Amino acid sequence: MPIAINTPLSDKVVAKLKAGDRVLLSGTIYTARDAAHARFGDRPPFDLKGAVIFYASPTPTPPGRVIGSLGPTTSSRMDAFTPPLLAKGLTGMIGKGRRSKTVVAAIKQHKAVYFVVPGGIAALLSQHVKKAEVLAYPELGAEAVHELMVENLPVIVAIDSKGNDLFEKTAG
Amino acid sequence: MRELTTSQITAAVQALCLEANTCLGEDVKAALSEALKYETSPDARELLRQISQNAEVARHEKLPLCQDTGTAVVFVEFGQEVHLTGGTLAEAVNEGVRQGYQAGLLRKSIAADPLKRGNTGDNTPAIVHLELVPGDQVKIGLLCKGGGAENKSAVRMFTPTTPVKEIEDFVLETIKQAGPDACPPLIVGIGIGGNFDSVTLLAKKALLRTVGQHHSAADIAEMEKSLFDQANKLGIGPMGLGGRTTVLAVNIERRPCHISSLPVAVNIECHAHRYKHTVI
Numbered sequence: 001m002p003i004a005i006n007t008p009l010s011d012k013v014v015a016k017l018k019a020g021d022r023v024l025l026s027g028t029i030y031t032a033r034d035a036a037h038a039r040f041g042d043r044p045p046f047d048l049k050g051a052v053i054f055y056a057s058p059t060p061t062p063p064g065r066v067i068g069s070l071g072p073t074t075s076s077r078m079d080a081f082t083p084p085l086l087a088k089g090l091t092g093m094i095g096k097g098r099r100s101k102t103v104v105a106a107i108k109q110h111k112a113v114y115f116v117v118p119g120g121i122a123a124l125l126s127q128h129v130k131k132a133e134v135l136a137y138p139e140l141g142a143e144a145v146h147e148l149m150v151e152n153l154p155v156i157v158a159i160d161s162k163g164n165d166l167f168e169k170t171a172g
Numbered sequence: 173m174r175e176l177t178t179s180q181i182t183a184a185v186q187a188l189c190l191e192a193n194t195c196l197g198e199d200v201k202a203a204l205s206e207a208l209k210y211e212t213s214p215d216a217r218e219l220l221r222q223i224s225q226n227a228e229v230a231r232h233e234k235l236p237l238c239q240d241t242g243t244a245v246v247f248v249e250f251g252q253e254v255h256l257t258g259g260t261l262a263e264a265v266n267e268g269v270r271q272g273y274q275a276g277l278l279r280k281s282i283a284a285d286p287l288k289r290g291n292t293g294d295n296t297p298a299i300v301h302l303e304l305v306p307g308d309q310v311k312i313g314l315l316c317k318g319g320g321a322e323n324k325s326a327v328r329m330f331t332p333t334t335p336v337k338e339i340e341d342f343v344l345e346t347i348k349q350a351g352p353d354a355c356p357p358l359i360v361g362i363g364i365g366g367n368f369d370s371v372t373l374l375a376k377k378a379l380l381r382t383v384g385q386h387h388s389a390a391d392i393a394e395m396e397k398s399l400f401d402q403a404n405k406l407g408i409g410p411m412g413l414g415g416r417t418t419v420l421a422v423n424i425e426r427r428p429c430h431i432s433s434l435p436v437a438v439n440i441e442c443h444a445h446r447y448k449h450t451v452i
Contacts, residue, residue: 035289059236060277068277069236074320074353096320097353097412118219118411119320119355120444121226123235141291142279156413167352167412 002154008050009091014113017157019164023115024152029094030135031056033073035143037081045136045145048085052092057142058126067132067148071122072096075114079103086110094155098167108163115155116166128153173255174308176452178264181256181310184450185246185268185298188314190276192446193236196227199383200359200445203420206384207357216415220357223410223443234276238444241278242316244269244298247380247449253308262300265312270294281319301373313380313449321358321442324350327372330434339364339436340399346438347403347419352412355442359383360403360422363437365429375437378423380447387424396422410443 005013007027029052055075059068075095083106094115107114131149138144158166204220211217230237246265273280273295284290326346343362363374386393399422409415429435
């Protein structure tokens with residue numbers, strides 16, 4: 001049975017999550033990818049404590065819908081930016097693929113969690129988004145930071161707060 | 173001479189943008205069903221089913237299969253007996269991409285400058301590969317190529333006496349490196365021969381072949397089957413979380429090369445393989 005959790009993520013909830021767990025995530029999350037991370041510096045446009053970043057940028061929203069298609073981009077491109085954000089309170093990340101050893105260590109040190117969602121099923125995943133708006137950097141177009149309200153977004157714990165890494169077995 | 177106007181090219185490209193991004197090919201769907209026959213990992217089976225489910229939602233709701241609607245890579249086989257009026261072919265193709273990505277509400281994913289970044293705002297310029305062919309028809313193929321999988325592609329200049337095993341190891345190593353990042357199960361396009369520039373185009377063209385079809389030459393078909401089996405023993409699986417289904421297809425194209433060379437290129441494609449073509 002998947003574990004239902006809400007954002008902002010509490011230390012207690014994060015401590016219980018184990019690599020391999022199926023999770024249904026609800027609440028506010030933020031999209032950010034390469035260009036947004038490059039702009040963050042040490043001041044992202046949202047409160048980092050308990051926050052979850054989704055490495056994603058949606059397609060344009062069709063009339064009558066909440067959002068276009070939405071799915072993960074490759075997380076490792078954000079590796080260099082991640083440890084300082086974790087040090088400042090970032091608690092969860094959602095993306096696809098492996099993270100560097102440095103990021104795994106930082107996740108363990110700051111008791112955070114890294115989730116994965118399948119890539120290439122973005123029409124399906126978009127059905128879990130109930131509200132969406134551009135929060136910052138509208139000039140980045142697709143890469144702007146969006147604030148999303150998600151309901152039961154199905155994610156998998158890939159790296160837990162103890163540093164267990166689901167991808168260790170298939171390391172390239 | 174048959175006359176065609178640039179607006180006919182533009183309209184065809186526009187229609188292909190929408191179709192490619194919202195309708196998963198029957199060949200990929202068949203390969204997913206085939207994979208389900210052999211896949212034993214429950215998680216992998218679940219994801220294979222989700223991919224098929226996503227294709228249904230995308231087609232029904234006219235939503236993009238993937239949020240990364242890709243670089244528009246356009247293959248034009250232009251009949252020598254066609255006279256194009258009203259402008260240039262490149263303008264006509266780019267206008268089709270511009271209109272298609274706008275009307276289809278597809279994501280604009282082209283950075284205006286590779287170093288300074290920014291965004292061109294309309295997903296142009298397309299990458300256009302033009303070939304003159306006999307006849308009075310124009311065939312246009314559109315591959316919407318996602319960035320995550322493209323990033324994991326590789327090219328290597330081998331020497332002529334390299335054993336085939338070493339080439340196969342290079343392909344498998346490239347698939348391993350791509351791993352979970354490139355959205356497996358993958359479609360793998362391989363070019364062998366030519367030179368530094370032509371081998372990568374050959375690898376890309378290998379992706380255009382109908383999934384499930386092998387090369388007409390027996391030796392290359394054998395190599396495709398061998399690499400397919402070996403790749404599916406790597407254990408990467410859908411999403412990289414384990415399983416038998418790491419690749420849906422391995423397609424190889426080859427051409428002659430210099431006596432000193434043996435170039436090999438591996439173009440990685442995700443399961444959301446968006447290729448459509450039309451003939452005018």
